[in-house]
Amino acid sequence: MKKSQLGLAIVTQPHDLYEGVGAYSCQLAASIISKYGNYPAAVFEVAPDSLSKPQDVVNVCKERLGVEKVIFGFSLMRDDYFSQIIQFALDLKEHGYLTFLAGPSCQHRYLPEVEADQNPHGFQGHLQEFDFLYTGPAEGFIPVMDRISADEGYTSCQGITTFKNNQIIKNPSTCPNLDYLTYVNWKNTVLVSGRRVSEKKVSMGVVLGQWGCPYASYEHEFQVDPPAGTNIREQYAIQAYGCSFCSYGKDTGGKLYPFPYANISRQIEGLPLSYRKRKFWLSHQTPFAVLPYIVEANDGIKEIYIMSRADHLLNNKETIEQTLREAKRKKITIVAGAIGFESLLNKILRNFNKGITAEENLEAMELLVALDKQFSPALAIEVGSHGYICPTPWHTEKDLRWESANMFDNPYMGKFFWPSSIQCRRLKIAHTDSLADWLRWVEKESGMKYKRNECGVIEWKTEATDKWEDIIHQGVTFVQ
Numbered sequence: 001m002k003k004s005q006l007g008l009a010i011v012t013q014p015h016d017l018y019e020g021v022g023a024y025s026c027q028l029a030a031s032i033i034s035k036y037g038n039y040p041a042a043v044f045e046v047a048p049d050s051l052s053k054p055q056d057v058v059n060v061c062k063e064r065l066g067v068e069k070v071i072f073g074f075s076l077m078r079d080d081y082f083s084q085i086i087q088f089a090l091d092l093k094e095h096g097y098l099t100f101l102a103g104p105s106c107q108h109r110y111l112p113e114v115e116a117d118q119n120p121h122g123f124q125g126h127l128q129e130f131d132f133l134y135t136g137p138a139e140g141f142i143p144v145m146d147r148i149s150a151d152e153g154y155t156s157c158q159g160i161t162t163f164k165n166n167q168i169i170k171n172p173s174t175c176p177n178l179d180y181l182t183y184v185n186w187k188n189t190v191l192v193s194g195r196r197v198s199e200k201k202v203s204m205g206v207v208l209g210q211w212g213c214p215y216a217s218y219e220h221e222f223q224v225d226p227p228a229g230t231n232i233r234e235q236y237a238i239q240a241y242g243c244s245f246c247s248y249g250k251d252t253g254g255k256l257y258p259f260p261y262a263n264i265s266r267q268i269e270g271l272p273l274s275y276r277k278r279k280f281w282l283s284h285q286t287p288f289a290v291l292p293y294i295v296e297a298n299d300g301i302k303e304i305y306i307m308s309r310a311d312h313l314l315n316n317k318e319t320i321e322q323t324l325r326e327a328k329r330k331k332i333t334i335v336a337g338a339i340g341f342e343s344l345l346n347k348i349l350r351n352f353n354k355g356i357t358a359e360e361n362l363e364a365m366e367l368l369v370a371l372d373k374q375f376s377p378a379l380a381i382e383v384g385s386h387g388y389i390c391p392t393p394w395h396t397e398k399d400l401r402w403e404s405a406n407m408f409d410n411p412y413m414g415k416f417f418w419p420s421s422i423q424c425r426r427l428k429i430a431h432t433d434s435l436a437d438w439l440r441w442v443e444k445e446s447g448m449k450y451k452r453n454e455c456g457v458i459e460w461k462t463e464a465t466d467k468w469e470d471i472i473h474q475g476v477t478f479v480q
């Protein structure tokens with residue numbers, strides 16, 4: 001089979017949280033595979049109403065890719081969408097197509113829980129619905145496509161995890177090649193909804209400032225409190241790369257690769273234009289390590305959305321002020337889009353291993369509000385989720401009442417960071433997360449059994465959090 005007879009369809013859900021934003025990591029992967037592997041590849045954002053018609057979706061993919069043979073990779077899926085994806089993948093498999101899961105935070109959906117073979121209560125994985133799981137960088141998938149194209153076995157390729165002869169085979173991944181990460185074809189996404197098939201217009205890109213997170217670049221050991229309302233008195237020690245609720249450190253294997261400035265500039269030059277200017281998310285947990293350079297060295301930028309740890313803001317006040325002065329001169333707006341506050345209760349932050357106190361979070365909020373006043377419009381605070389996680393297993397009923405009141409009474413929270421509707425999400429613990437070890441220990445100690453959902457998430461519950469929806473003020477939105 002010639003290379004061009006095989007194509008890759010990366011299937012995901014419509015991504016419309018921010019207008020004009022695509023599924024960046026899927027777009028990047030499709031671009032690398034098309035450009036360096038010479039296989040047609042594209043992203044298909046498939047709306048739920050089309051998942052019940054797999055043959056229609058297959059036809060769209062074949063036509064768009066210009067090939068007869070397509071393999072289907074699933075990535076960046078929301079939990080509430082996953083049962084339909086499973087059925088869709090099964091339908092594809094029944095018709096002889098190869099299906100796999102890939103991208104960040106997908107291991108828990110594919111792999112069975114530890115000791116699940118001796119414990120019917122444990123999550124059994126989705127080994128039948130998907131042929132394999134791929135966890136390596138996109139360029140590492142090109143040899144996999146070469147093997148599939150040549151009808152040769154791919155199970156020994158790097159980054160592949162699969163189930164064969166009744167056992168799980170897990171091959172280590174290769175490291176990413178930073179040079180491959182500079183090119184994205186922003187026009188490689190197709191929206192499929194019912195009878196409508198259209199090209200997705202992406203006007204806001206992503207620039208990778210580093211791969212990995214500095215705080216998650218080494219393993220931390222720390223003690224986790226028992227859940228509120230149990231008879232368990234002792235703590236339990238776990239190990240995690242960085243924050244206990246975040247799987248990014250585990251996904252990147254604790255590795256950290258800062259990008260050279262020249263590479264960052266090349267990415268900025270390749271961004272889509274919106275009214276002849278560029279706006280983008282900067283993927284960097286400590287953004288002011290690179291923002292002074294980006295603002296000074298690049299022209300034609302309109303907006304830069306940043307994510308940041310709160311302590312990074314506090315530790316870099318002077319650099320931030322200098323950068324904002326230069327941004328104002330160049331008419332660039334830096335948008336504080338996702339600041340990881342997570343909680344304003346020290347007990348919760350400690351169990352998150354966040355490495356930050358509630359007082360530091362408040363100080364960072366105060367600093368941002370003051371900078372916003374001083375440098376507007378060079379700085380803007382985005383109405384966003386800013387990572388607030390509530391409820392958690394450690395919240396007592398009193399804590400939850402405090403959280404609910406604080407969302408509106410605190411001088412910064414409701415007014416600047418979540419003005420129209422406060423968004424917070426319930427702590428999610430997948431069976432492969434570090435906190436899952438703690439939950440399995442809690443189950444053994446207390447005799448309780450938590451349900452596992454079809455995504456491999458352990459549905460912990462406490463008496464206090466059962467009351468959360470009654471306690472909470474109106475105007476609070478739950479996000480996935």
Ligand code: SF4
Nearest residue numbers: 213215216242243246
């Ligand atoms: S939450 Fe942010 S700071 Fe914490 S480990 Fe994840 S990426 Fe790093």
